[in-house]
Amino acid sequence: MPSSMARALALALLLSASPALAQPSAERQRELIDFVRQDCGACHGLTLKGGLGSPLLPQALAGRDKEGLIELILNGKPGTPMPPWKGLLSRAEIAWIVEYLMSGAADAR
Amino acid sequence: MRVKALTLSLVFLALAGCAGPSLRGTGDLGVVVERSAGRLALVETTTGSLLDRIEGLGDLSHASMVFSRDERFAFVFGRDGGLTKVDLLERRIAKRIVQAGNSIGGAIGQDGSWVAVANYEPGGVKIFATATLDLLADIPAIGADGKRSKVVGIAEAGEGRLIYSLYDAGEIWLADLADPRQPKLSKFANAGKLPYDGLVTMDGRSYVAGLFGEDGLALLDLWNVEAGVKKVMPGYGKGAEPLPVFKMPHLRGWAAAGDALYIPAIGRHEVLVIDRRNWTEIGRIPVAGQPVFVMARPDGRQVWVNFALPHNDTVQVIDTPTNRVIRTLKPGKAILHLEFTPKGDRVWLSARDDDRVTIWDTKTLSPIGSLAVEKPSGIFFTVRAHRFGL
Numbered sequence: 001m002p003s004s005m006a007r008a009l010a011l012a013l014l015l016s017a018s019p020a021l022a023q024p025s026a027e028r029q030r031e032l033i034d035f036v037r038q039d040c041g042a043c044h045g046l047t048l049k050g051g052l053g054s055p056l057l058p059q060a061l062a063g064r065d066k067e068g069l070i071e072l073i074l075n076g077k078p079g080t081p082m083p084p085w086k087g088l089l090s091r092a093e094i095a096w097i098v099e100y101l102m103s104g105a106a107d108a109r
Numbered sequence: 110m111r112v113k114a115l116t117l118s119l120v121f122l123a124l125a126g127c128a129g130p131s132l133r134g135t136g137d138l139g140v141v142v143e144r145s146a147g148r149l150a151l152v153e154t155t156t157g158s159l160l161d162r163i164e165g166l167g168d169l170s171h172a173s174m175v176f177s178r179d180e181r182f183a184f185v186f187g188r189d190g191g192l193t194k195v196d197l198l199e200r201r202i203a204k205r206i207v208q209a210g211n212s213i214g215g216a217i218g219q220d221g222s223w224v225a226v227a228n229y230e231p232g233g234v235k236i237f238a239t240a241t242l243d244l245l246a247d248i249p250a251i252g253a254d255g256k257r258s259k260v261v262g263i264a265e266a267g268e269g270r271l272i273y274s275l276y277d278a279g280e281i282w283l284a285d286l287a288d289p290r291q292p293k294l295s296k297f298a299n300a301g302k303l304p305y306d307g308l309v310t311m312d313g314r315s316y317v318a319g320l321f322g323e324d325g326l327a328l329l330d331l332w333n334v335e336a337g338v339k340k341v342m343p344g345y346g347k348g349a350e351p352l353p354v355f356k357m358p359h360l361r362g363w364a365a366a367g368d369a370l371y372i373p374a375i376g377r378h379e380v381l382v383i384d385r386r387n388w389t390e391i392g393r394i395p396v397a398g399q400p401v402f403v404m405a406r407p408d409g410r411q412v413w414v415n416f417a418l419p420h421n422d423t424v425q426v427i428d429t430p431t432n433r434v435i436r437t438l439k440p441g442k443a444i445l446h447l448e449f450t451p452k453g454d455r456v457w458l459s460a461r462d463d464d465r466v467t468i469w470d471t472k473t474l475s476p477i478g479s480l481a482v483e484k485p486s487g488i489f490f491t492v493r494a495h496r497f498g499l
Contacts, residue, residue: 037145038443038461038484039418042356045188046144046170050211051229052259052276052305052357076353081305081321083353088419 022092032097035089043081048101052081058104069098135180136451138197139490141459141466142185143483144169149185150466150482151200154450154457154490157468157478161200167191167207173214173361173487176494177239178221183489184239186215192226194242197491204242208235214361216265217494223289225271227263234260234273236289245289252278253298262307262318262360264498266331274304274318274327281307281318281329281338300338301327308360310370310385313497317341319360321375328388341388342381351376356417358401361498366409366429373400373414380414382432394432397423402446405429406453406471413456415444424458426474436474440467448488459485 024032036056037046043053054060061069073094076084085094138160141150149163166172168189175184182203185193190209195202211230218224223245225236236246250258258275266272271284271292281300285293302322309316309331318327325343330336358373365371369391370383380403382391398420405412412427421443426436441460449456449471456469459482466488467479493499 034462039355041170045168045211047168047189051171051188051213052261079322081303081354081357083355085355087353088355 024093024096028093029096032093033100036097036100056101058102061102064102066095066098066102069102070094073097133198135197135491137491138180139448139457139488140174140183140185140195140197141457141480141482141485142169142172142487142489144172144486145484148483149183149195150480150485151197152466152480154455157455157480159480159482163195163200163202165202166193166195166205169486171213171486174489175215175217175224175499176489176491177217178494180491180494182239183491184215184217184224186212186226188212190228190230192224192237192242194239206237206242208237208244209233213259213261214263216263216271218271218286218289219265219267219269223286225263225265225286227260227273229259232257232259232275232277234263234271234284236271236286236292238289246286246292248282248284248292248294250275250278250282252280253296254278261305264307264309264316264361266309266316267313267497270331272307272309272316272329272331274300274307276304279304279322281316281327283329283331283334295334297329297338300329301325301340305357305375306360309498311365311497315385317360317370317372319358319372319375321354321357324375326372339388341383342390345374345381345390345393346377349377352378352399354399354417355419356399356401356421358399358403358417364403364405364412366405366412369429369432371403371405371412371427371429373403375399380412380427392432394427394434396425396427396434397437404447404449406449406456407451408453411471413447415447415458421445438469438474440469440476441465445486446488448490451490451492457488459488461485 044056045051048056074086076082137153137155139152147166151161167187170188183195190212193205209228212228215226233249250260252258258277261276263273269287281297283295301320304318305321307318316329324346326341328339328341370385372381379393398416400414414425424438425434428435442462445461446459465479466482
């Protein structure tokens with residue numbers, strides 16, 4: 001538990017260093033973590049190791065362009081079941097989720 | 110004399126002590142998946158109570174299960190490839206194996222002797238003996254394109270057969286398991302684009318696969334498989350821009366009332382009503398969101414529907430004689446699944462984000478109780494053991 005808290009804190013610091021987008025509030029971040037596990041997890045697996053959708057673990061996302069991933073989540077991937085999330089999540093929230101997934105914090109359970 | 114009676118009663122007490130919980134049937138038992146905790150809640154529907162918890166089932170996201178024909182054992186299919194045989198009477202895991210990397214669901218044979226698991230990774234189906242969970246057959250899902258495919262929509266198809274769809278390859282495969290160690294496959298290529306789930310109708314006659322990649326459904330008549338796969342309701346979207354689907358609908362848990370079959374549309378906020386005598390459209394019912402589960406009360410009088418985000422706090426009740434929504438309920442946060450009691454007097458709803466299962470009276474459409482269950486997802490009652498398609 002303490003180590004995952006430390007990771008979350010480190011992540012929060014890391015993210016607050018990027019000035020472009022407003023940071024989701026601490027409460028919203030908790031909701032987003034739940035959202036990733038439960039709702040993204042419906043297709044990508046509760047542990048994010050993949051299902052009908054591809055794996056979202058850090059090693060699977062390594063080397064991917066962050067902006068590209070943000071766009072993909074915002075607009076979906078035509079021809080696949082990946083829907084556009086822009087009606088439900090803001091760009092700032094999606095950017096936070098991408099950081100969260102790529103940092104490996106999502107993997108620290 | 111008195112001593113003898115005393116001794117006998119002591120022996121009886123000792124025996125009773127060994128027997129554990131008192132004698133009971135299993136027809137009113139059920140299982141609720143606590144998916145984050147990797148745990149099952151054992152419930153009973155007579156008084157609506159939680160009996161016990163069974164731990165250690167691994168990753169239970171998207172977990173589903175089938176029941177042995179004696180309704181004593183549940184075979185639980187976990188996302189982590191786990192296949193767990195759970196003894197509902199002894200309230201413990203009888204056996205657990207991890208048979209693949211990533212699985213999606215399964216089916217139990219008509220005679221109850223085998224259980225089949227559909228796997229995403231590696232894509233294919235494995236057949237196990239229900240008694241021992243010994244592997245009987247391994248059927249890789251390699252489509253006509255030569256590539257391995259994820260398997261979805263698996264169901265028992267009567268006469269010792271098993272049916273499923275290949276998601277990536279767009280095929281339907283029928284396996285004759287008269288000898289479960291030597292499956293005989295019939296493959297139907299070009300069944301449709303991206304089949305995402307399938308169902309066998311309540312009479313065991315028809316297999317219907319929902320298609321994500323095109324408007325329409327793929328149908329195979331299990332009484333006449335030589336006729337091949339037909340398209341049902343092709344182009345039901347009629348060129349309209351599809352709405353985003355934030356959660357894939359599920360077809361298993363079919364809904365039928367009389368000759369009408371109720372199916373979730375994809376990318377439209379509608380329930381499709383199909384005449385299953387000739388597989389033509391009867392109509393469509395506008396609903397609150399993207400339907401996920403569309404399930405009929407066992408008598409067919411009502412159809413209950415839950416929804417994908419952002420409408421997953423809503424459940425609607427359709428009256429089948431009029432095909433109209435008669436009630437819109439807000440039963441909780443993130444309603445993931447619903448299950449009717451064997452004769453449909455009650456329906457149980459899982460409210461994931463409320464950590465509750467709520468129990469509703471289907472006549473008055475009002476809540477009558479709830480149980481504290483951690484992040485509940487699927488609810489499965491043992492009556493499924495004796496129904497086609499479940």
